[in-house]
Amino acid sequence: MVTNLTAVLQDMDRKHHIHPFTDSKSLNEKGVRIITKAEGCHMWTSEGERVLDGMAGLWCVNIGYGRKELADVAYQQMLELPYYNTFFQTSTQPATELSAKLAEITPEGLNHVFYANSGSEANDTIAKMVRWYWNTKGQPKKKTIISRVNAYHGVTMAAASLCGLFGMHPQFDLPLQGFVHADCPHWYRFGGDMDPEEFGLQAARSVENMILSLGAENVGAFIGEPIMGAGGVLVPPASYWPEVQRICRKHDVLVIADEVICGFGRTGTWFGSEQLGIDPDFMTIAKGLSSGYQPISGVMIHDRIADTLVDIGGELQHGFTYSGHPVASAVALENINILQREGIVDKVGAETGPYFQARLRELVDHPLIGEVRGIGLMAAVEIVEDKATRKPFDGSKNAGMLVREEAWSRGLLVRATGDSMVMSPPLVMTRADVDELITALTQALDAAEPILRG
Numbered sequence: 001m002v003t004n005l006t007a008v009l010q011d012m013d014r015k016h017h018i019h020p021f022t023d024s025k026s027l028n029e030k031g032v033r034i035i036t037k038a039e040g041c042h043m044w045t046s047e048g049e050r051v052l053d054g055m056a057g058l059w060c061v062n063i064g065y066g067r068k069e070l071a072d073v074a075y076q077q078m079l080e081l082p083y084y085n086t087f088f089q090t091s092t093q094p095a096t097e098l099s100a101k102l103a104e105i106t107p108e109g110l111n112h113v114f115y116a117n118s119g120s121e122a123n124d125t126i127a128k129m130v131r132w133y134w135n136t137k138g139q140p141k142k143k144t145i146i147s148r149v150n151a152y153h154g155v156t157m158a159a160a161s162l163c164g165l166f167g168m169h170p171q172f173d174l175p176l177q178g179f180v181h182a183d184c185p186h187w188y189r190f191g192g193d194m195d196p197e198e199f200g201l202q203a204a205r206s207v208e209n210m211i212l213s214l215g216a217e218n219v220g221a222f223i224g225e226p227i228m229g230a231g232g233v234l235v236p237p238a239s240y241w242p243e244v245q246r247i248c249r250k251h252d253v254l255v256i257a258d259e260v261i262c263g264f265g266r267t268g269t270w271f272g273s274e275q276l277g278i279d280p281d282f283m284t285i286a287k288g289l290s291s292g293y294q295p296i297s298g299v300m301i302h303d304r305i306a307d308t309l310v311d312i313g314g315e316l317q318h319g320f321t322y323s324g325h326p327v328a329s330a331v332a333l334e335n336i337n338i339l340q341r342e343g344i345v346d347k348v349g350a351e352t353g354p355y356f357q358a359r360l361r362e363l364v365d366h367p368l369i370g371e372v373r374g375i376g377l378m379a380a381v382e383i384v385e386d387k388a389t390r391k392p393f394d395g396s397k398n399a400g401m402l403v404r405e406e407a408w409s410r411g412l413l414v415r416a417t418g419d420s421m422v423m424s425p426p427l428v429m430t431r432a433d434v435d436e437l438i439t440a441l442t443q444a445l446d447a448a449e450p451i452l453r454g
Helices: 004-016 024-030 068-080 093-105 119-136 157-162 196-214 240-250 272-276 303-312 326-341 344-365 399-408 431-453
Strands: 035-039 042-045 050-053 110-116 144-148 179-182 219-224 254-258 282-285 297-302 369-375 378-383 415-417 420-423
Touching (some): 110 119, 110 303, 119 157, 119 219, 119 254, 119 297, 144 196, 157 179, 179 196, 196 219, 240 254, 326 344, 344 369, 344 378, 344 431, 378 399, 399 431
Parallel strands (some): 144 179, 144 219
Antiparallel strands (some): 035 042, 110 297, 369 378, 415 420
């Protein structure tokens, strides 16, 4: 039963609020769910429903909800210096200290950071920096950036052009010129009878084929998420990233690792690049940087690029009012300190991550599940009509959305990406939380099966 408060808020929302990635007409007919509070790995709605957040907000609440330490840091910083910019030959103590901390924890050589407010802004910044770098090097034709089918890199004009989720493009006449998309390393969907490692090499070589067709003199960079997140938690075969890296170095193409989702412990190491053998020239960070408590992102720049940009690049004609915001920077710094102090990343790598993956793989025998994939505390289970042929259900059945709603009714939030059920829970989840997630998801699949096959 909808309470009066919920009804009032739903009516306000219906009249005034346009939501991201949402069919507003459909949402207005249903009414929004109002989230009122959260603690640890759980949240509560205005109707008093308790829900396990299997997505950590939007891949971001790594240290869980209700961390008083971050609220205290934000409060103290607001009292002392609520805002100042990083223009005009100035900085602030939190932004400067965070910069040093990021140089300490990111992969070797990534010793410079430019701040933005979201992953989208950071990737938009990188697109500019690629052009700035090659213009400075006297190679102004090297402007095209290669991304991949099913990639997600954000929603600004440039970042959305990088995306390989092509449904994002028609409304806005995208992609812009200079953005192209190579094959997706999704073995289960595209590998057929090929050995996974052979398929990984084939997918990587589609990048080289694109470089050769465009001309290496026209290609500035390749961008990829270590593990593709919003595209369905696509874990590439082990052969894929080393071959991509070899190809890019061979053709003098910069490598961008988009760690917005994978970064800050999600995969069981601080960054996905460490596990997949990526040595990036640029690295995008956001989300887990502050565990979502404040909007902040960054572009990590390798010394081999920064040396050129700093020494001969001249004045950077780019920046944001809130670049390095002191409150956001202070919160991000304390968030990293908590991750270090409590050994959260190591625990994901050694304990909760393996337990989560092992429990999920029990679902591979479920009649609806064709594949279970993931690493650390990010995973997906793919729903299929026929396990033997990997045939998906007809799109009109909306299998993913059906399972998502069945899960919600059982106190679990998971995300449907097509017919893949995607999970990215807070890194502080316990084994009991994992068991709760598996129980609810299994019940949701059981409830959905007769509907889908009916």
